[in-house]
Amino acid sequence: MTKPITNARALPIGAASRLAGVNIETIRYYERIGLLARPERTAGGNRVYDEAAVARLGFIRRCRELGFSIDEIRELLSMVDRRDYSCAEVHRLTVAHHRSIMGRVAALQRMAAVLDGMASQCDRGDLPDCPIIEALQDDRRPAGGRP
Amino acid sequence: MTKPITNARALPIGAASRLAGVNIETIRYYERIGLLARPERTAGGNRVYDEAAVARLGFIRRCRELGFSIDEIRELLSMVDRRDYSCAEVHRLTVAHHRSIMGRVAALQRMAAVLDGMASQCDRGDLPDCPIIEALQDDRRPAGGRP
DNA sequence: CTACAATCTGTAGCCACTACAGAAGCAAGG
DNA sequence: CCTTGCTTCTGTAGTGGCTACAGATTGTAG
Numbered sequence: 001m002t003k004p005i006t007n008a009r010a011l012p013i014g015a016a017s018r019l020a021g022v023n024i025e026t027i028r029y030y031e032r033i034g035l036l037a038r039p040e041r042t043a044g045g046n047r048v049y050d051e052a053a054v055a056r057l058g059f060i061r062r063c064r065e066l067g068f069s070i071d072e073i074r075e076l077l078s079m080v081d082r083r084d085y086s087c088a089e090v091h092r093l094t095v096a097h098h099r100s101i102m103g104r105v106a107a108l109q110r111m112a113a114v115l116d117g118m119a120s121q122c123d124r125g126d127l128p129d130c131p132i133i134e135a136l137q138d139d140r141r142p143a144g145g146r147p
Numbered sequence: 148m149t150k151p152i153t154n155a156r157a158l159p160i161g162a163a164s165r166l167a168g169v170n171i172e173t174i175r176y177y178e179r180i181g182l183l184a185r186p187e188r189t190a191g192g193n194r195v196y197d198e199a200a201v202a203r204l205g206f207i208r209r210c211r212e213l214g215f216s217i218d219e220i221r222e223l224l225s226m227v228d229r230r231d232y233s234c235a236e237v238h239r240l241t242v243a244h245h246r247s248i249m250g251r252v253a254a255l256q257r258m259a260a261v262l263d264g265m266a267s268q269c270d271r272g273d274l275p276d277c278p279i280i281e282a283l284q285d286d287r288r289p290a291g292g293r294p
Numbered sequence: 295c296t297a298c299a300a301t302c303t304g305t306a307g308c309c310a311c312t313a314c315a316g317a318a319g320c321a322a323g324g
Numbered sequence: 325c326c327t328t329g330c331t332t333c334t335g336t337a338g339t340g341g342c343t344a345c346a347g348a349t350t351g352t353a354g
Binding site: 115 | 270
């Protein structure tokens, strides 16, 4: 919460975007889907943000960088907003997300192993019968190598 | 009734779908985007497939299972269709795809490491100041832990 | 012939943005 | 005040790779 952003109280969307590291279009998108409150406006109708909004955007960005979905972030934010969230809730969400990432890693690694096996059978010559293509065509030798 | 599809020459879309392991809607989608040739039709207008089409669908499915994009599959199919594709081309595509998968794995593993670190700091008590939330809020301790 | 299943076309939705078009606001210099 | 030039506005459409309908038609077994 201690931010060394000097005296910037009224930031137009471009400044908020740069400070938070979130695209202008994305900020408007977050507002549209209700992830971010509608900000004040200038007399002419331009959005005006304050440090709190920039901090919230930073929170969202960091969550996204960690792969949380918008709905998960919505949940995290609502916990924060309640102010009486329990650590256990947050922990549960984080661990569940961690598990799902590990699942994706495992799936990708299975793919990579098959690809590696196929590529290593290929001698990169000018054969008309590429082992890779053969492996992909043959359904008795399933590409996934699954049981 | 599991019919042994020995001499099935004229398959309606449902049978092709079951044989190839590709959804009916997906088959029509592949046709729409030009990945699959438009098949013959019955007098009434229903699609009719043959074994070659089913084999092609199987090829596509196996490529998808290995994470190839539609455009990559389009390229692979065009090589196969040319009949004089070189093994080197196929190998290059496969290796490039492998590399991109490894990149995604690395990115996910970085996320997982940060999540793991955050979760392990949390004692799951009923603290109002959850270390996970703190980490997500604090922009001097970037969640990504990136150098 | 009559059920009932399968298939048809076309459209809209998913996720999390991104990319415009065309209009209007805003700040500085003259 | 006026122009210049950047920024921001709204609204819509596109991305990838499907999936899910609605409402109509076709195919088929009894």
